[in-house]
Amino acid sequence: MTDTDPALPATLRQARPEHTRIAAEVAAHDLAYHQNDAPTVSDADYDALKRRLVALEAAFPKLATPASPAAKVGAKPSEKFGSIRHAVPMLSLGNVFADEDVAEFDARVRRFLGLAADAPLAITAEPKIDGLSCSLRYEHGRLVQAATRGDGFEGEDVTANVRTVAAIPEELAGDGVPELLEVRGEVFMEKPDFAALNGRVVEAGRAPFANPRNAAAGSLRQLDPAVTAQRPLKFFAYAWGEHSALPATTQSGTIEAFGRFGLPTNPLTILCRSAEDLLAHYRAIELQRAALPYDIDGVVYKVDDLRYQERLGFVSRAPRWAVAHKFPAERATTTLLAIDVQVGRTGSLTPVAKLAPVTVGGVVVENATLHNEDEIARKDVRIGDTVRVQRAGDVIPQIVEVVAELRPAGAEPFRFPHTCPACGSAAVRGVDEKTGEADVVRRCTGGIHCPAQAVERLRHFVSRNAFDIEGLGEKQIALFHAEGLIRTPSDIFKLEERDKAGLKRLANREGFGDVSVRNLFAAIAARRTVPLNRFLFALGIRRIGETNAKRLARHFGTPVAVAAAGTAAADPASEAWSELRAIDGFGDAAAETLAEFFADADNRAEWDSLLAEVTAEPMAAAAAASAVSGKVIVFTGSLERMTRDEAKARAEALGAKVSGSVSKKTDIVVVGPGAGSKEKKARELGLHVVSEDEWLALAEGRTVQSTEPAGEVDAAPAAATD
Template sequence: MAAKPKKAPVDVEKLTKAQAKVELMRLALEIEEHNNRYYQDDAPKISDAAYDALRQRSNAVEARFPELVTKESPSQKVGAAPSGRFAKVQHAIPMLSLGNAFTDQDVVDFVERVQRFLKLGADEIPTIVAEPKIDGLSLSLRYENGELVRGATRGDGTTGEDVTANVRTLSDIPHKLKGRNVPAVCEVRGEVYMLKSDFLALNKRQAEAEDTIFANPRNSAAGSLRQKDPSITASRPLKFFAYAWGEMSAMPAPTQFEMIEWIDKAGFVTNPLTTRCKNVEAILKFYREIETKRATLGYDIDGVVYKVDRLDWQQRLGFVSRNPRWAIAHKFAAEQATTVLNDIEIQVGRTGALTPVAKLAPVTVGGVVVQNATLHNEDYIKAIGNDGQPIRDGVDIRIGDTVVVQRAGDVIPQIVSVVLDKRPRNAKPYEFPHRCPACGSHAVREADPKTGREDSVRRCTNTLACPAQAKERLKHFVARNAFDIDGLGDKQIEEFFTDGLVMSPVDIFTLEKRDARATKKLADREGYGATSVRNLFAAIEARRKIALARFIFALGIRHVGEGNAKLLARHYGAVENFRAAMIAAGEGPLAEAYLDLNSIEGIGAVVANAIVEFFAEPHSVKAVDDLLDEIEVQPAEKAKADSPIAGKTVVFTGSLEKFTRDEAKATAERLGAKAAGSVSKKTDYVVAGPGAGSKLAEAQKLGVQVLTEDEWLALVNGL
């Protein structure tokens, strides 16, 4: 009997939302299975073309129903998740990311920022080391007494995967470092990649074996390195460029360029195109040359990296957020494409912000099908920039327009211009809604109390009862950098909120108790079962203990991101202190608690007022208290005990001559101190330069110890 022909899938444009939901779940499971077989098991069972078809259909369904996209969606992932077969490695020094430059002016601004921070003269240009930005997989190699002891992937920057057995198979990675004066601890970092010629040869062998054809050299290199069987990694033509370092017990050279030379002599392969540039003109000339050579290089690159050459200046410059001040990546121009704007959709975020999203006729940009692009805010649609000046030559964006789209940094789709001569005659200026599309409440643009200027973002005023805001706050609460509850992503939050199961954060932690009493169990819901529910409850239970910084970030207070949450956690130490202080700060701008909050370096009036407003709302305090009844918030880690200023609060004032204000604050924070903006009785030291005024007077009034710049340097240097 002949087999029945396989039923053709329903056309994406004809899918209902319910059908799309089921289809996305089916596709996600199938794609995940193939990812695991390909990246982890190296045993794919379908052709590359068939795999691409699955991804393309999933992307098309997501584009039509963007509200169904979650962090678990295939479009939100690259390759496969860590298999769990590799041990985790905590990086002694985090493997942080680089900030990006996209224009020549961005590069000029970078150099000028370095000059200002270091207090250099206008004609004193710092030497910059420029090198191609390799498109591969970041790797850290730790040597002790010259012997390779561990290889680890970058992971999330703090924790990576132990791939030591695999990296030992790479010919570019020495098992023992060359030379006599090798530091006792030496951590070399770089990029694993695959030559284009090797990639093509590998694909040829795959084709001859009727096996899967790899998509590109980068994915091939990443998948090859993370194989559970080192012999598979050994069979792949992987290369390694060394260009950086992490923990070093001693520094063999005083500059970036000389360190690269030392790394080369120690036995590594370094990029021969790396060069020193004496000025901005030389930097940009190098960029143009590399951009021209890009197609002829034997490996893939996606830009050029610039680093300040002097290591002592790198130390002084330090870091801001997760990026070094002393380095930046100059990305190559994004690929552009032309398409039609079919509609503008308004999405409501957790802080009530109304964000316009362009719904585009599908177009391929940089190898990716784009159907949505951010429009930022109503001023951007009207072609008004943040400074109030016209952008895009004053051409607004209208539904029906033909627009030019690019992927900023080759990632985020955005509209960069409008093809005005193709504008339909009946196209009308877009009228931004003044009411929330989710709850119908008024949406307003708040005014800055100091300048009177309107905020560029329009927000829903119904903070407490707007369902869109409530849902988005819950999604933020369970996000990766907040509570990070496995198995409780955007999709589950949408379902549980709609069905009334999880309406506030505490509902997550009472879900298991309520489910035990419920007539209809979670396990009876479509798409669930006893095992998945048991795993979900276990994941929730595992998050009943959380660090204070994560807890503060998870609350979703406006203007309080990860960085500010860490500042608050470090300042208040324990959740009880934080809660009490925030409520006390609501007593008024002259209250000691409010003044103390404002004294935290990095927490200005805007952030302070947002926090105070949050805790001034009884509903918010109750939500926090209910949550604290169910979880344990762990105190912030104490400052380094081996520093003479660890745990101290320092204020810098006056015209500092030995170092810049930013440099001084960076040094204090690096040594475990808090750099405050104002003097109080909690201040330990005031470092006063020439011209110190009211802060010096306040310190003398309160009996706070005052140091000169030389005394400060002697203190921090242990003299």
């Protein structure tokens, strides 16, 4: 954070509602930006919102779940194009904004790898091009396929369009070209070409493109390749996906080889040896930014050694071995016209500032976040105030401060409502029984009787990372709920039968037709079977985001087992409660909300009703079958071959379940020097106890001889101390 950034909340409880609200905003912008090439905010506004998320998640790591927009990649591919499944996911990067964040990135990498502060660690630094990510698949040196990033796992087939881009070679040249090489990079448009294109667009009577990035995206995603051929698109290669072999053992060496193969690469990429070198290059690039022929919004740092990259792996949807250092936020001054209080799916009341339209970095801004009622009071924001608005890295804007000397006479402090604006129920701030601290979020107590909560829960249920039902967007959900057609998630799967029996068919309603209704019913039918983790996430249980949903799905395997554990956990002295708490990373708060969910009769009835309509199948394995996949692993004592973070990450990548406590359900206990009570309990229970070396052999699929109690084992990496 810089000294111009809004202050962070003091506690996790205060930070959580702001994080939740920003997450919903970014999800909507992702759809507009990545799929429709029609951003609702500028790149800087969008980055500003993500920057705030990153800051919140850095300060409060428990917020950093896959459900966070900071962990999301793009949006679902458009149906206008054929789709291509990426053999290796195209993931996004984490962002940093301050000098100390860069130093922390360097230190974090060293901690994970167990490197000393003075050990050699080379990191590349390259300009972050503001364009459209694209993957090029070469087989025997010839271009055979091209795809956009899409949602990171599936992109749009733009092969025909990419073949018209002069900068992208049809055939790779030189020696050492792998039989299979998936090259990844950025399609972009240079500033002079963008200005010329917009001039032609305006002359033709059409709306101009907002910026070069949108022009490049719109050009590459034309249905007619002939249109793309007329657009001056460029390309820089900077990464790779699936490959039969790589031409080097380093990031820099591989990019150099790409250049020899005939692929355009950025000449401003350099190799750095310290955090100080990285910052020096960042400042040099920042000084050149305005003079560069293309738009950039930061500098990307990548650990150079590919062996280190492999060990570091990924967290959520971003690599641990790379980060984007974004340029500072931009600001503007405008008038606060009103404050709207919106109701979320968990009943949270979130204030949104309505602003007199103002241009911030080339984008018109009309809404900004106010976070929560404490933030309004802290900044003393009043309707009619002149406020400074900041966009930090292409995201939704936020109000930085009030220009107090311009406050109009008679402006009154904002009175945050104590009743729900949607249903009139009391809106209260809960109190943490353990700390006595008031919740920063005020919540509607109307529950399922609150229409705003019901609609938001339904929207969440059909969202991309939940059931992902195409054709059930915000407008459709709101309409169907208002007319009583869909009140609960299970109603969605009864919609077709109800429509057949109804007097007013959907196809006869305004805005619908036979084809659209048929497509909607087909999309619903296609989601009658979903992975258990998506099923759990879709229910919108507080604190059960994507990460905790995966933990539950991986640990219990079936909805029956989850329900049994959640029901029994109502008793904190029960074995079920202990089992939930033993799931690595699953905290008390998540266990409490899961138990509360199943203790509610209405929730349990909807759970059963939904399972009568859909099948929640076991979560897909995280990795190919290994000697340890599916096993519950506990690490205790000091391990010397890798750090605890690396061990845990490797174990989960092999399909193991890492637990923090030993029980009769534990499969393997890995012990190192200094192991104490956990080792003693493991031996008393007759569990399979292995040394660090024996564990590594299991993880690597090697045969190991152990004098400890035998049993089948599942692979996972080792860790540090209790």
